[in-house]
Structures are given as structure tokens and as C-alpha cells.
Amino acid sequence: MRLTLLIPELIWPEPGDRQTLDGLATPALGALLARGRESVEAAADNSADALIAAAFGLTDDVPYAPLRLLGEGHDPGTDHWACADPVHLRFHQERLILADGRTIAIDATEAGQLVRHLNDYFAEAGEAIEFVATTPDRWHLRLTAPADFRTPPLSAMAGRRVDRQLPEESGTAWLRRLLNEAQMLLHGHPANESRTDAGRLTINSLWLWGPGQLPTGLDRCFETVHSRHPLARGLAKVTGTACAEVPASFAELQQASAADGRILVLIEDLLRAVQYEDSDAWQQGIRDLEARWFAPLAAAVRSGRVELDLQSSTIYGLLGWNVRRGDLWRIWQRPTTIGAVAARLAGSTP
Incomplete structure (x- = not known):
């Protein structure tokens, strides 16, 4: 089996956080990281979305x-689309911080009411655009023309400081106007008034990102993609690749896969813990992955049953470790620790 294993935020982003990193026992992962062939790409976009796209060969202007809309079960056709995800922006210590839709717990009724309100307003104003809420926290905007702007994916901004929502360029003036109008409409809607009365964070803005048309002619890279992520599922569909749920463990994956198959598995267990600086959740996630995935994987690689391509999006860049049978027999290379890897990548010492 040739396994591409994508795990966003495998390396904790604070190398000096000894409380989180010290004493975290991961001998199997440590052997994979120490003995695999490491690659580090200092990309402009180190997000989980960029990691997924790169696995399918997409790296520029993705x-x-x-693609996400397709993964949600909708046909984007040949139209131009942008992600228009509902968020809450708030000032904290003189900084504007973004909370994503999952964090502020938007329900389907609220999403439906707000999207209808936006669509009714812009239709009356003669704007031939359309908002589509595929889930309560994932919205899309059908555009009337190509929109050439680049903003980070929402996964890179959740829990982070926002400097600006759209580039200050002449070509985005109409989008900035649209966003300003949408913010005013959201602010005055009864759904948000109810949230305020209940002491809940309001849905006061949209995060616009990822514009474009559905690509064609992409090569098929895998036989099966195991993921719940709509971007990964969309890429699987557009490349004619079978898509399945994420196995609970490597043992379960082995039972479901051909011995010589080329498989991609995306595990998102660590992502939100890093986004919202929850070190306890990240530690527990690492321990679970060590038991369910890394320990049995190391044994399978050592026996020659698996060739592993482990990849992660991190603050240090897009990281990769290719590990084959002979690599794990280099026992003179002692297993490393996540803390040591983080310190090395950050240019410091543990």
C-alpha cells in the first residue's frame, strides 16, 4: 500500500511551550520523523486547505x-464562485479576531434566514449574485464575473488576527462594497438580535476566499480518498476517485484497502486544537494518533507492507516525511520528539 497521510498541525506551533511538548511520548511517530526523508516547503499558504490541494497537484491560485461546493454535493457548473463563510469579528486587546461559524454555533434556521435576506436584498438591487449555504457554517457566493483576489483560507484565520478582509486593490472595489453591504444586512437582522439577547456571538461578517471556476483535466492521483473534508471530497470527485469515510485506525484502513492500493487519508483531529490554542486537546489528539495510527503504521512500514508519505500543514511550512521499509531499519538514528522537530524548524534548540 502507498499511503498518503495528511494530518494538519502535527507539530505544535510554539516550540518554547515546554509544558505542552515535554514528556509527550510518541516513539512510533518519533521514529517516522527521524528516519523518513523530510521535506519543508515554506509556502505562502500553509493552511490545511493548501495541504489538501497540493496532494492533488494544485499549488497556485487554487x-x-x-471544489468545496462540489464536495458538498452541489454542481458548480461553469460559474465563478467564492467561499463566503459566516464569521464573527470582535476586537480583543486592540486586535480584530475572527471566530468561525463552527465556533459560534450557527444553526440551519439562522443560516437559511440570513442567506435569504442577503439574496433578496441584492436581487432587488439588481445584483446577479447568489449566496448558497451548503451547511450552516459553509456558505458560497456565485459571482457574475471572475474575481481575482487572494485571501487566506478560513482554516488559516480561525482564532487569528485579521488585518484586512479583502486586498485594497481597484479590482476588488465592487467586492468590498458588497461585503460592506452584507455586513450591514447581517447586523440588523432579527436572527442576530436574538443571538445578542441570548448572550451569543453574532454573525456579523463574511470571510471571502478561494474564488474561481471548477478545474478540468486533473490527473487521478489516488484510488481512494478517505475524508470528510468537502475540499478533499470535491477533488476526489473531479478526478474520478472513490471517496470514503475516515477509518478509526490504521487497522481498519488495512481491512478496507487493497494491499497494493494508492490511498489518501485526511485526519483533522489536531486542526481546531491549534486554531484555538487548546494544548490539552492537541496533546490528547497526538496520543490517540500514536496508538491508533503511528504505532501500527511504523510496524507496517518496517515489514514492507506500506510506503508512507506523511504530510502536515504547520506554522513552519508544509512538511513531509516519506518513509520506506529500509528507512526504519536505520536504528542508529534515534527516534526524535515533536518538541525537537519544532525547535529545529523554528531555528532554535529544545
């Missing part, structure tokens, strides 16, 4: 919106 049209995330139509």
Missing part, C-alpha cells in the same frame, strides 16, 4: 470555492 479555486477552492467550486
Whole structure:
């Protein structure tokens, strides 16, 4: 089996956080990291979405919106789309911080009411655009023309400081106007008034990102993609690749896969813990992965049953470790620790 294993935020982003990193026992992962052939790409976009796209060969100007829409079960056709995800922006210590839709717990009724309100307003104003809420926290915007702007994916901004929502360029003036109008409409809607009365964070803005058309002619890279992520599922569909749920463990994956198959598995267990600086959740996630995935994987690689391509999006860049049978027999290379890897990548010492 040739396994591409994508795990966003495998390396904790604070190398000096000894409380989180010290004493975290991961001998199997440590052997994979120490003995695999490491690659580090200092990309402009180190997000989980960029990691997923790169696994399918997409690295520049990725049209995330139509791919994600396709993964949600909708046909984007040949239209131009942008992700228009509902968020809450708030000032904290003189900084503007973004909370994503999952964090502020938007329900389907609220999403439906707000999207209808936006669509009714812009239709009356003669704007031939359309908002589509595929889930309560994932919205899409059908555009009337190509929109050439680049903003980070929402996964890179959740829990982070926002400097600006759209580039200050002449070509985005109409989008900035649209966003300003949408913010005013959201602010005055009864759904948000009810949230305020209940002491809940309001849905006061949209995060626009990932514009483009659905790509064609992409090569098929895998026989099966195991993921719940709509972007990964969309990429699987557009490349004619079978898509399945994420196995609970490597043992379960082995039972479901051909011995000589080329498989991609995306595990998102660590992502939100890093986004919202929850070190306890990240530690527990690492321990679970060590038991369910890394320990049995190391044994399978050592026996020659698996060739592993482990990849992760991190603050240090897009990281990769290719590990084959002979690599794990280099026992003179002692297993490393996540803390040591983080310190090395950050240019410091543990």
C-alpha cells in the first residue's frame, strides 16, 4: 500500500511551550520523523486547505470555492464562485479576531434566514449574485464575473488576527462594497438580535476566499480518498476517485484497502486544537494518533507492507516525511520528539 497521510498541525506551533511538548511520548511517530526523508516547503499558504490541494497537484491560485461546493454535493457548473463563510469579528486587546461559524454555533434556521435576506436584498438591487449555504457554517457566493483576489483560507484565520478582509486593490472595489453591504444586512437582522439577547456571538461578517471556476483535466492521483473534508471530497470527485469515510485506525484502513492500493487519508483531529490554542486537546489528539495510527503504521512500514508519505500543514511550512521499509531499519538514528522537530524548524534548540 502507498499511503498518503495528511494530518494538519502535527507539530505544535510554539516550540518554547515546554509544558505542552515535554514528556509527550510518541516513539512510533518519533521514529517516522527521524528516519523518513523530510521535506519543508515554506509556502505562502500553509493552511490545511493548501495541504489538501497540493496532494492533488494544485499549488497556485487554487479555486477552492467550486471544489468545496462540489464536495458538498452541489454542481458548480461553469460559474465563478467564492467561499463566503459566516464569521464573527470582535476586537480583543486592540486586535480584530475572527471566530468561525463552527465556533459560534450557527444553526440551519439562522443560516437559511440570513442567506435569504442577503439574496433578496441584492436581487432587488439588481445584483446577479447568489449566496448558497451548503451547511450552516459553509456558505458560497456565485459571482457574475471572475474575481481575482487572494485571501487566506478560513482554516488559516480561525482564532487569528485579521488585518484586512479583502486586498485594497481597484479590482476588488465592487467586492468590498458588497461585503460592506452584507455586513450591514447581517447586523440588523432579527436572527442576530436574538443571538445578542441570548448572550451569543453574532454573525456579523463574511470571510471571502478561494474564488474561481471548477478545474478540468486533473490527473487521478489516488484510488481512494478517505475524508470528510468537502475540499478533499470535491477533488476526489473531479478526478474520478472513490471517496470514503475516515477509518478509526490504521487497522481498519488495512481491512478496507487493497494491499497494493494508492490511498489518501485526511485526519483533522489536531486542526481546531491549534486554531484555538487548546494544548490539552492537541496533546490528547497526538496520543490517540500514536496508538491508533503511528504505532501500527511504523510496524507496517518496517515489514514492507506500506510506503508512507506523511504530510502536515504547520506554522513552519508544509512538511513531509516519506518513509520506506529500509528507512526504519536505520536504528542508529534515534527516534526524535515533536518538541525537537519544532525547535529545529523554528531555528532554535529544545
